[in-house]
Amino acid sequence: MVGMSFLRTAAAFTARLNPLKRTCQASNLLSRTVARTEQVVVRHGSHGKRMFIIKPTDFYDRRFLHLLKYYIILAGIPMAAIVTFVNIFIGESELAEIPEGYEPEHWEYYKHPITRWIARTFYDSPVKDYEKMMALIQIEAEKAEMRQLQLEVRRHMREKGDGPWFQIQTLDKNLIDHSPKSSPDN
Amino acid sequence: MPKDHDKDVYPEPPSRTPVEDRQSSLPNPALILSKLFYYSVDLPVTTFRVCLACLSSGKKSHYYHQKFRRVPELTQCQEGDYVCYYEAEMQWRRDYKVDQEIVKVIQERLRACQQREGPSYSQNCYKELQQFEQVSKAFQSRYGDLGAYASARKCLMKQKERMMAEQQQA
Numbered sequence: 001m002v003g004m005s006f007l008r009t010a011a012a013f014t015a016r017l018n019p020l021k022r023t024c025q026a027s028n029l030l031s032r033t034v035a036r037t038e039q040v041v042v043r044h045g046s047h048g049k050r051m052f053i054i055k056p057t058d059f060y061d062r063r064f065l066h067l068l069k070y071y072i073i074l075a076g077i078p079m080a081a082i083v084t085f086v087n088i089f090i091g092e093s094e095l096a097e098i099p100e101g102y103e104p105e106h107w108e109y110y111k112h113p114i115t116r117w118i119a120r121t122f123y124d125s126p127v128k129d130y131e132k133m134m135a136l137i138q139i140e141a142e143k144a145e146m147r148q149l150q151l152e153v154r155r156h157m158r159e160k161g162d163g164p165w166f167q168i169q170t171l172d173k174n175l176i177d178h179s180p181k182s183s184p185d186n
Numbered sequence: 187m188p189k190d191h192d193k194d195v196y197p198e199p200p201s202r203t204p205v206e207d208r209q210s211s212l213p214n215p216a217l218i219l220s221k222l223f224y225y226s227v228d229l230p231v232t233t234f235r236v237c238l239a240c241l242s243s244g245k246k247s248h249y250y251h252q253k254f255r256r257v258p259e260l261t262q263c264q265e266g267d268y269v270c271y272y273e274a275e276m277q278w279r280r281d282y283k284v285d286q287e288i289v290k291v292i293q294e295r296l297r298a299c300q301q302r303e304g305p306s307y308s309q310n311c312y313k314e315l316q317q318f319e320q321v322s323k324a325f326q327s328r329y330g331d332l333g334a335y336a337s338a339r340k341c342l343m344k345q346k347e348r349m350m351a352e353q354q355q356a
Contacts, residue, residue: 093248
């Protein structure tokens, strides 16, 4: 074993010493050294040798990014086109004083045409929302008042006992058998 | 009588916009930059907007500022009249927004004045400074530490505390 390594180092040393004069040495085969050929610059007409590069898969990442771009652009381009054309061809509204005797519609209080369209098509007027809220508050206030009244009335009826609530049904007078009571001292 | 001081030795400060008196032959970088900005950004954008204005349809729609009627305040509502409370609360919120915008306008004025006057703003912008101080003090005393969940009730209670403190002092 030691002799083998000694041979190997010797072969390498001689090879380095005399690079030109390198016959096929038997020690080459024994010591597994590869004869180093001269480095010659070669010009290929192509991109070089085709390599199969081994790397982890990027299929899922690329698929995800592709789908992301696709779905964003699918809605993005129509939206961008619509907004551009609205801004160019319709344009924003101008501020004006409210004319005499004229009640503007609720969407006429906004500037941008798309905001106006949304307010006109989807939203209720703020006045209507205000009135709806006031109606809800009125209903709840009446409910609260009713409940307070009911508690008060319960208290009164329980105390005084002359009202229709808290009446305990007693037996009919005519069903009482008075016959044992006519002779008390049996 | 001793003669007055030599006006050339201690010249008076120039009035508002001084005429520039360049003494170096180097080109003014501010001028170069402003011209650059004008030709590269300002002119194209302005021509674009003018073209758009020509292109858009002639008839313009208008938008208005909504005018709200005054309703009875919280102090004028009957106790238990929740609808009145709601209307007073909404009115108070609108007034709060208006007051915030007023403060912003006064701040903007002071900022513009300071920018104009430069280092001598504490003398030249005296009116704006006084106005700003007054307005911000008033805003602080009325709406000061009410917080994010401010309401008309809390503001009323704050006013009550203020009046009590004043009475205590007097």
